[in-house]
Amino acid sequence: MAVGIATPRVRMRGISKRYGTIQTLDDVSLDLAPGEVLGLVGDNGAGKSTLSKVLSGAVVPDAGTIEVDGKHVSFASPADARAQHVEMVYQDLSLCDTVDVAGNLFLGREPRRRVLGIPFLDKPRMRADAAAMLSNLGISVPDIAVHVENLSGGQRQSIAIGRAASFAPKVLIMDEPTAALAVAEVEAVLDLIRTVSARGVGVILITHRLQDLFLVCDRLQVMYEGRAIAERAISDTSIEEVVDLIVGRKFSARSARSAHAPAGSPGKGTTA
Template identity: 85%
Template sequence: MTDGIPYRVRMTGISKRYNPIQTLDTVSLTLKPGEVLGLVGDNGAGKSTLSKVLSGAVIPDSGTIEIDGKAVSFASPADARAAHVEMVYQDLSLCDTVDVAGNLFLGREPRRRILGVPFLDNRKMHGLTRDMLDRLGIVIADTRLKVENLSGGQRQSIAIGRAASFEPKVLIMDEPTAALAVAEVEAVLELIRTVSARGVSVILITHRLQDLFLVCDRIQVMYEGRNVAERLIGETSIEEVVNLIVGRKFSARSARHGNETGVSA
């Protein structure tokens, strides 16, 4: 608990080793209700493994996890979902040949019975999909469009919307704005703001550091499987975050400056 607000998530002493590689070394993470935490680090820093521990996809060797002050143990993503933890992976896991509504309700489609026989209730499913998209501010004209015909930003929004439809307490997003156009990036960031405003705690993993300063409340930096720093978003800068990520003082040198000192470009 901090400032009188109980933690939505509290991970303590999380460690994970894959043979000789210590992927996570006694890592801790806290998250408040409605908070957006930027989890950053270079490739191999351990941020994806830590998020997979929280989402139930990876079982840690040691450490504890608490959700709303209650100790939990996840052996699978189904266990994490039961505790209202959802993760949107970078590959989205959408079915391209299925329409928008079908992707949102995949595996839990509403049904109606005719003479005792269950049938898919398409009208209800599309109506619920439209309501859900409108509540989240997701702009898609037709819920019958196949996902393969959507833009990258729309596909990302559908993946986030599907996760949000499970009423999560915690939503983890892995590189949600990678390879998106500028307008699509803003739409996804606005969706993050909408979800967090509803009280959902968000963990944002991204290499687009500028995005952190648009939606995050706090940043946690990982380096070689360990926590190295936490910063409130208003008390840091992109330059400091870069320095922390690379683990040494970072100074950008232009090609012109390099040529002036005899270094070839």
């Protein structure tokens, strides 16, 4: 990976954002290398989602700069970010349940053909191209023509990631992609992240499933109360240390202490 490379895929510096009296982001910096998977972690309200939305164009910061491949950029909307090949997959996936797989993959970018000068959706081409896109990413669905409402949670997540990954992104941001998935479906999504990053796409992964970070990430950045407080190479840290950084103190689960404490000792029916 990546820290210290001459030209990061993404360089964010001094990013700040305030909503009324709440300082959501306070002078945050972030680097992302080509092909790197960066885990962005923190407790609820730490600022990680706001930072990712700044990079994806959904939130305009009050201060700070963004560079993509060494070029200064300014995003006023997600369309601006997409024009610079920055894509984000949100936790709600933004899929249309009553539209088929191919239609969701090309949503807003549908190929068209003209018949007697009148434009029509080119559905045969769309389905053929959709099948090729999914095959290229190793994504398996039962039928390109099936409505996504009939797919499993993991298949739906794969379609959302596939849509973002199929249009030459340089940066792919994923917000909780493995939340509420079965074990086998989690593995399929993690494999997809590996496939995408192996092609040089810089990936930012936001997740509360800390075990996933240690399976796919190269590096972690920890957010706490709107600030970036720590960076760690994944090989130089542990889940225990990451938890301590997230909560801002040395953490031990009270329930674990209670389960092993002798009768009458603190943590088992008494207070310390």
